[in-house]
Amino acid sequence: MSHVGTTIQETMREIEEFKVEILDWVKHEYYKFFSGVEGFEHEFEGLSVEWDKYTTCQIAKLNVALEVVQKKREEVESLRDGVSRSSTFIPS
Secondary structure, eight states, X not given: OOHHHHHHHHHHHHHXXXXXXXXXXXXXXXXXXXXXXXXXXXXXXXXXXXXXXXXXXXXXXXXXXXXXXHHHHHHHHXXXXXXXXXXXXXXX
């Protein structure tokens, strides 16, 4: 895996981790103030769904970028191998 590919995968992992952390924090902090308010759980679920949609979209975009990087890496390696083979060929 290339450095760029590794970085993209790390970013995708961090987005997932951040999603869990932020939703836990929001639920904990807002629950202290709004636990008795009617509709709080419904509002939190709505926030969770919207956040999930957003992060899913971002991860999908990163997956496309990762595929492009991997394909280009394969192309470069193939070209490198071809050049290497042709440079070792000595005509008689």
